[in-house]
Amino acid sequence: MKFKTQxxxxxxxAVCMLLLSLQIVYGFxxxxxxxxxxxxxxxxxxxxxxxxxxxxxxxxxxxxxxxAAYYIIPEETDRELIYPQLAIVQLVALVVVGVTAIIGFHFxxxxxxKFLEIPRPLDYxxxxxxxxxxxxxxxxxxxxxxxxxxxxxxxxxxxxxALLYLPGMIPTTNQTMDSYWRWWVVHLWVEGVWELIMGxxxxxxxxxxxxxxxxxxxxxxxxxxxxxxxxGILGTGHHYYFIGTPRYWLMIGGFFSxxxxxxxxxxxxxxIAMAKKGGRQHPNRLALTWTIGCAVMSxxxxxxxxxxxxxxxxxxxxxxxxxxxxxxxxxxWGAYAMLIFAMIAYAMPQLTGRKxxxxxxxxxxxxxxxxxMVAMTLAFAVAGVAQVYLERRMGLDFLQVxxxxxxxxxxLVLAASLFSLGIFAFxxxxxxxxxxxxxxxxxxxxx
Amino acid sequence: xxxxxxxxxxxxxxxxxxxxxxxxxxxxxxxRVPKQTNADKITPQxxxxxxxxxxxxxxxxxxxxxxGAYYAPELTKVYExxxxxxxxxxxxDPASMYPGQRKMQQYNFTDEEINSLVAFLKWVGEVDLxxxxxxxxxxxxxxxxxxxxxxxxxxxTRPVVYDQVCVACHALQGxxxxxxxxxxxxxxxxxxxxxxxxxxxPLAVKADSxxxxxxxxxxxxxxxxxFLSSQK
Ligand code: HEM
Ligand code: HEM
Ligand SMILES: [Fe+2]
Numbered sequence: 237m238k239f240k241t242q243x244x245x246x247x248x249x250a251v252c253m254l255l256l257s258l259q260i261v262y263g264f265x266x267x268x269x270x271x272x273x274x275x276x277x278x279x280x281x282x283x284x285x286x287x288x289x290x291x292x293x294x295x296x297x298x299x300x301x302x303x304a305a306y307y308i309i310p311e312e313t314d315r316e317l318i319y320p321q322l323a324i325v326q327l328v329a330l331v332v333v334g335v336t337a338i339i340g341f342h343f344x345x346x347x348x349x350k351f352l353e354i355p356r357p358l359d360y361x362x363x364x365x366x367x368x369x370x371x372x373x374x375x376x377x378x379x380x381x382x383x384x385x386x387x388x389x390x391x392x393x394x395x396x397x398a399l400l401y402l403p404g405m406i407p408t409t410n411q412t413m414d415s416y417w418r419w420w421v422v423h424l425w426v427e428g429v430w431e432l433i434m435g436x437x438x439x440x441x442x443x444x445x446x447x448x449x450x451x452x453x454x455x456x457x458x459x460x461x462x463x464x465x466x467x468g469i470l471g472t473g474h475h476y477y478f479i480g481t482p483r484y485w486l487m488i489g490g491f492f493s494x495x496x497x498x499x500x501x502x503x504x505x506x507x508i509a510m511a512k513k514g515g516r517q518h519p520n521r522l523a524l525t526w527t528i529g530c531a532v533m534s535x536x537x538x539x540x541x542x543x544x545x546x547x548x549x550x551x552x553x554x555x556x557x558x559x560x561x562x563x564x565x566x567x568x569w570g571a572y573a574m575l576i577f578a579m580i581a582y583a584m585p586q587l588t589g590r591k592x593x594x595x596x597x598x599x600x601x602x603x604x605x606x607x608x609m610v611a612m613t614l615a616f617a618v619a620g621v622a623q624v625y626l627e628r629r630m631g632l633d634f635l636q637v638x639x640x641x642x643x644x645x646x647x648l649v650l651a652a653s654l655f656s657l658g659i660f661a662f663x664x665x666x667x668x669x670x671x672x673x674x675x676x677x678x679x680x681x682x683x
Numbered sequence: 684x685x686x687x688x689x690x691x692x693x694x695x696x697x698x699x700x701x702x703x704x705x706x707x708x709x710x711x712x713x714x715r716v717p718k719q720t721n722a723d724k725i726t727p728q729x730x731x732x733x734x735x736x737x738x739x740x741x742x743x744x745x746x747x748x749x750x751g752a753y754y755a756p757e758l759t760k761v762y763e764x765x766x767x768x769x770x771x772x773x774x775x776d777p778a779s780m781y782p783g784q785r786k787m788q789q790y791n792f793t794d795e796e797i798n799s800l801v802a803f804l805k806w807v808g809e810v811d812l813x814x815x816x817x818x819x820x821x822x823x824x825x826x827x828x829x830x831x832x833x834x835x836x837x838x839x840t841r842p843v844v845y846d847q848v849c850v851a852c853h854a855l856q857g858x859x860x861x862x863x864x865x866x867x868x869x870x871x872x873x874x875x876x877x878x879x880x881x882x883x884x885p886l887a888v889k890a891d892s893x894x895x896x897x898x899x900x901x902x903x904x905x906x907x908x909x910f911l912s913s914q915k
């Protein structure tokens with residue numbers, strides 16, 4: 237760790253671990269409900285569990301991106317963060333807004349739009365909080381001694397992510413337009429600007445871990461994010477097939493979204509190629525494992541499984557079934573959860589000065605969580621494909637089909653237990669690392 | 684060999700061109716959506732229904748237009764499939780319509796709110812969704828549809844409301860739900876007048892009846908009673 241203010245990242249990562257644990261609890265509640273054990277229905281009905289599960293996910297991923305940015309930006313710009321105390325304020329505010337939203341969900345206070353359930357008054361607070369974050373990061377880059385491609389791409393990704401939150405607030409009375417704008421947030425985030433953030437963080441990690449020349453890594457970063465936007469922006473059309481929007485989206489969405497896996501394939505090939513090319517053997521092999529794992533699993537979850545249901549001919553049957561849940565889990569895990577895990581695995585030894593990466597538990601955490609998540613994906617896949625054939629193609633009643641596929645949710649819960657074991661091992665190591673060295677002083681005042 | 688500045692140019696030009704196209708297509712979509720979604724039929728009641736839909740997070744269990752959660756039935760075509768009587772009873776007391784099944788949230792909606800939700804679901808069902816949800820194309824349902832169109836057999840003289848509501852709980856000739864008794868031969872067991880009073884309010888006939896009181900009109904009741912009486 238070169239700069240004292242990088243320590244702020246630690247607190248963001250700690251929040252990630254906490255929210256992830258809670259997310260898993262709510263995942264289990266839903267898994268059991270699907271199995272027929274909805275005993276918690278009167279306290280935590282399914283829709284509450286679901287909104288909590290997905291919003292906690294988005295919240296901890298955002299916290300993770302912010303933590304990563306607070307770690308990366310000082311190092312890339314070669315100066316301390318401006319106003320480090322405000323960064324702590326920003327974290328606390330984010331947590332307060334998040335917790336308020338989650339509690340609200342348990343009392344029927346929400347907007348009822350998938351992934352954007354947070355009630356409107358809290359939306360504004362989120363925007364203010366993110367603006368503060370953008371100001372701190374942007375200000376640091378502005379005053380910095382160096383403009384690196386990695387930091388510019390990261391900043392651009394974070395800024396556009398913040399801006400794209402706004403279309404989700406456009407008022408409309410038409411369900412079709414409501415859904416139209418909702419995808420500007422949801423799709424353009426995960427298949428657009430978040431990939432920029434992902435590309436930038438991966439570049440940073442590869443520069444540090446492989447020792448390959450920055451110029452080469454950053455050149456490929458441009459190529460990959462170029463492909464991302466080339467396919468991903470018009471690829472939004474794969475959500476506009478069947479919501480009451482014009483028919484031409486079937487062609488446009490189908491064509492461009494079918495190209496999206498290329499960006500993920502590029503990301504995977506790039507990470508593997510750079511790791512092979514790198515001469516320097518960084519001692520933290522574990523961080524490199526998570527980095528390459530992220531690039532590979534994002535291709536499998538987002539690229540391959542996304543492609544599996546993105547053509548309109550397929551999507552007309554799979555649209556809104558458990559097939560989507562299958563893809564959602566592995567895509568989020570591979571692309572974004574593993575990215576943050578990679579960042580944590582790299583940053584923790586630097587922040588705390590302890591080296592726990594050779595530890596058997598760290599390796600156990602990587603493999604157990606990944607094998608568990610792949611098994612969960614398989615359970616969702618079997619349930620989803622069975623649902624598509626029985627309900628959508630043979631015309632059986634919804635609930636009758638759900639009875640048929642209940643048993644696959646036993647599989648899901650077992651796989652999820654394995655996955656959780658891996659996550660707890662990771663969190664256990666995180667705790668064992670302890671707090672970062674020293675206090676965060678107000679260094680910016682001295683500059 | 685590709686240089687870094689060429690790569691940067693590729694990124695910037697690609698992004699600007701694609702974003703531009705996307706914005707143009709959005710403008711075009713916005714101009715076409717009102718016709719495709721029958722925006723003139725979005726009455727204040729439909730808007731109220733959508734508000735209730737949103738503020739109660741129905742999408743947290745159901746899908747609509749294929750979006751939402753995968754725990755409860757897709758509701759885009761529910762108005763056509765189940766009809767008003769069923770939906771209204773469902774929203775009054777979900778447990779009575781599907782006893783012992785996966786639970787739906789119990790809301791305490793007023794009649795006005797229920798009417799608004801029904802209006803919203805009716806509007807959604809009429810939007811042109813480019814063919815979604817697709818008709819089942821395999822197995823018995825598809826085979827039945829095919830023979831129907833081939834030989835032009837008229838639909839059996841079952842009242843529409845029977846196929847929307849009663850079929851969820853009762854079987855006839857082996858088809859339908861199992862919550863209530865099969866109705867084959869009910870015409871020999873029960874008199875026409877008994878059936879009428881039963882359908883008006885099962886609980887008045889049999890205090891511990893498991894069949895809910897359904898909001899049927901007199902006309903529907905007469906039609907159903909005649910139909911059931913003919914089941915000998
Ligand atoms: C990291 C990247 C990705 C993540 C995190 C992700 C996640 C998700 C999630 C959570 C949904 C459900 C959204 C909702 O219904 O509100 C979804 C839907 C979908 N995704 Fe992805 N996805 C990613 C990349 C991709 C890619 C690259 C493709 C195509 C090649 C793709 C194709 C689809 C399709 C077609 C749907 C709609 C499914 C339906 O009709 O129900 N996704 N994705
Ligand atoms: C470990 C235990 C977990 C279990 C048992 C679990 C289970 C579930 C279930 C049952 C659903 C609801 C599907 C439905 O609507 O019927 C769901 C939704 C979702 N979960 Fe999980 N989950 C777990 C962990 C995770 C993790 C770690 C992630 C992210 C990396 C994740 C991401 C999601 C997403 C994105 C959705 C929404 C999917 C969609 O709408 O298509 N879950 N989960
Ligand atoms: Fe998408």
